[in-house]
Amino acid sequence: MKEEKRQREEAAIECRQVRYSHRKKEILKGIDFRVRSGEITVLLGKNGSGKTTLFRCIAGIRRLTGGEVRLEGRSLQEMKAAERSRRIAMMPQSLPLLHIRVDELVEMGRSPYLGFGGKLSERDRAIVQRALRLTDMERLASEAVKTLSGGERQLAYLAMVLAQDAKLLLFDEPTASLDTEYRSRVYTILRQLREEGYALAVTMHDLNDALAIADRIVVLENGDKVFDATAAEFAQSDLPERIFGQETVTATSKRGERVTMFRPLSEEKESGHKRI
């Protein structure tokens, strides 16, 4: 009981029996979900399982049809939009190609803090510069967003989200269309943010990436939460096989380290890896 209370206090955000319906279709069916400070929580689930909708509900983009989202002990529904967006930042999947420059895009991340005139203070400018530096986008600050490569664009929007200076960050498939180099850069930034005490929630489809980056893994299936535990526990469960059609294998790397990874079930016969 005491442990549960301690965990709740640590939770940056807590969803209690969150429900969302659209045109009589129930998309989220009462989800309990927590994201804690200094942790990366990865949300897994097939397309249509409700991951993005859950993020939209948390970020206040969709209005809940039931349940409650509490942020640092306060109900999200009680907060004004600007206050909410100073505490929660979300990077959606689709990022528009814009004519504006990268630094102009990142400055938009300060919108929740600006008055009617929209003038940036010295503090706003310092936060924008920090976000550009952290994502290594300083060198491309004067480039138009639409001229960037896919990976650079992802980092530019990541900088914008960081400029929002919120302690809870939601990333909806941030590496879906990236090559290995940019994936690795994004994950390095996410890990750094975790070390700085941010609470991070990330949706993704790649189980190996999830295993590499997650402290906790939450699995959604048809709008229900079917799993919520550590990454190691996820690897040992039957979920990778039952929901994602992937088996867990252990292998020895060239450096002699034992690694756990996932691979599609169809590859089973082609290799001699030991099945857990």
Next chain:
Amino acid sequence: MKRGRAILLLPVLTGILAVSVMAGFLFGSVRFSLSEIVSALFTEDGDASIRLILLQLRLPRILAAGLAGAGLSVAGLLLQTATDNDLCSPSVMGVNAGAGFAVMLCMCVFPMLHAWLPAMAFAGAAFTTLLVLGMSFSSAGRGIRTKVILSGVAVAALFNAGISLLSQLYPDVLPSYAAFSAGGFRDIYADALIVPGSMILVGILAAELLSPKLNVLCLGDDLAMGLGVAVKPLRFVALALASALCGAVVSFAGLLGFVGLIVPHMARRLAGHDIRLLIPVSVVSGATLVILSDLVARTLFSPAELPAGILMAALGAPFFLYLLFRRRRV
């Protein structure tokens, strides 16, 4: 766009506007020299007839053209931003057709209310906007940006059909309606500009105050809402402001086409995509464009006059095509 260039741009454009205003005073069916103008305006023994022409005829006309250009340009910019569609303009929203139908109806059915034609034009523009916005925002689901345009096109088709029907039933009013639909600044008096002029100035100021939030709309709904922007109400306010600006302009300038479509494009090429800067650039460029068009329209075949709207369409359409097909540079 580079910030240094942005700082230079507005003074340069304002200088061009000042030259256009001067030209508007100097040229017309009767030409005056600069010394005649100075003498008439600033000395006791100046020519009273010149002063009358300058203050009673040319000044209201220049003011009307400037206000119309500024108002329609900002209206076009607001419409394009709120719908995220560069081809959106007052005519696409059906505002012009609505105002035109109201004027035609007034001319045909209530000819004794001729003095109320500007008010009817404004009422028609406002009613059309409310109708289009009501249809677009009341229906559930996504795609409001598309719904606004499709509703606008449908409503415009309906009002145009109404205009055609009335023109069949009352062929006598066609010449008067033709002058209104062509758009222009003939017979404008300063008194007629007080109410619409105030509305245009307030509308432009309100748009400038909203501009930091409007900038965020380009990010798409999810990101904009994540940044604390109430996207739907903001779109509604922007579209309502645009319609108030259009209605105010239509009430004294008739159906002046192309300004609301072209000027925001010109402004973006000059000033980039920051709406905080685009609004003043659109105001100055729009005012200059319409003042110059009106000047050409009243001097080209002097003493005869063309409606400025016809000239704007003749110049604007090829210019727009040029913009469209020129290779884009960022």
